[in-house]
Amino acid sequence: MDLLKVDTDKCLRCGICVDCCPSCILNLGENGPECHFDRGCMSCGQCVAICPVGALDNKYAPLAEQRPVTMPVLKPETAYEFLRMRRSVRNFKPVPPTDEDLMRLLDVARYAPTAGNSQGLYYVVIRDAEKIKAIAEAVANWMEDEVAAGTENKRYFMTVLRAYRERGQDIIARHAPCLVFALARRLNITGVSNAEQSWAYAELFAPTIGLGTTIAGFIQSCGIAGYRPLLDLVGVPAKQNIVGTLMVGYPKYKYKRMPERQHLKIEFR
Structure with a gap:
């Protein structure tokens, strides 16, 4: 099968799929859309999803695997x-x-x-309490190294370390029962x-x-920096990097109000 398969009986030759191709590899031919550079396809499925009559199929994003849009747009x-109600949970x-x-949560995340x-x-999901403690300790050690090296985050890390070491x-890690890397x-x-995203x-x-949930910023920064003790605790394969860390758990408390934020700063030019 070539990259595209067009049902010529259905195709309206409207060119919408051509306009919406992010890679700009489609053109409108006599019998409908054609691809002039198959290797440029990013498998996003936009061309198939946008067709108003379902006339187009893409071998990398098959029509049979796409669900129709049925949910109305939210008011x-x-x-x-809904967006304002989101809170970063640390307890x-x-x-x-x-x-x-966790499967439901990460299944949604893959559509970002x-x-x-x-x-x-x-x-990588970690729910072992002792390993999470070890991860927090490794991050604290990394911060101490950064302080000793006089990096730009020195003063901030010193404040964090006082809370973690002295108090x-x-x-x-906020005693999170689960970390997702x-x-x-x-x-x-x-x-x-x-x-x-x-x-x-x-x-x-x-x-x-x-x-x-909340992003585990200190752990995430340590991971992105490639701190070897943390990579070893997580079990990161040799050809991969940590690119994000999320704390996940059941909230201990329920928020009753939505905090305000700084006023909107915008300039139209």
């Missing part, structure tokens, strides 16, 4: 309130999330946009941004299944 007021019940809830439809994220507060191949230069989807979906 602006509903969407606004968790001690019980770790179930396999089922990725640069060039690169996708390619691999998730015994787990400001690093996003890994990407070293050659994937957009791995970090892909993970950020993945976490955005996960964080918005989490409350619908009773989960709370």
Whole structure:
């Protein structure tokens, strides 16, 4: 099968699929859309998804695997309130999330946009309490190395270390019952941004299944820096990098209000 298969009886020759191809590899021929550079296809499925009559098939994004859009667009007021309700959860019940809830959470995350439809994220879930403690300790050790080296984060890390070392507060892992690490191949230069989008989807979906989340910024930064003791604890394969870390658990408390943010700063030119 060639890249594209067109049902010429259905095709309207409208050219919408050509206009919507992110890679600009389609043109409108006499019998419908044609591809002039198959290897340029990013397998995003946009051409198939946009066809108003279902006349197009793509071997990398088959029509048979695409679900029809049936959900109405949310009202602006509903969407606004839903987005504002999201909170970063740092206080968790001690019980770790179930396999089922984690699978649902990460299944949604894989639909987040990725640069060039690169996708390619691999998730490692850690629920062992002792290993999570060891991870927090490794990150604290990394921070101490950064302080000793006089890096630009020295003053900030000193504040974190005072809370963690002197006051015994787990400001690093927050006693989270579960950490999820996003890994990407070293050659994937957009791995970090892909993970950020993945976490955005996960964080918005989490409350619908009773989960709370927040990005584990200190652990994530340590992982992205390639700190070997952390990589070894997580079990990162040689050809992959840590590109993101998310804390996940069942919230200990329920937020009653939505905090305000800085006023909108915008300039039209």
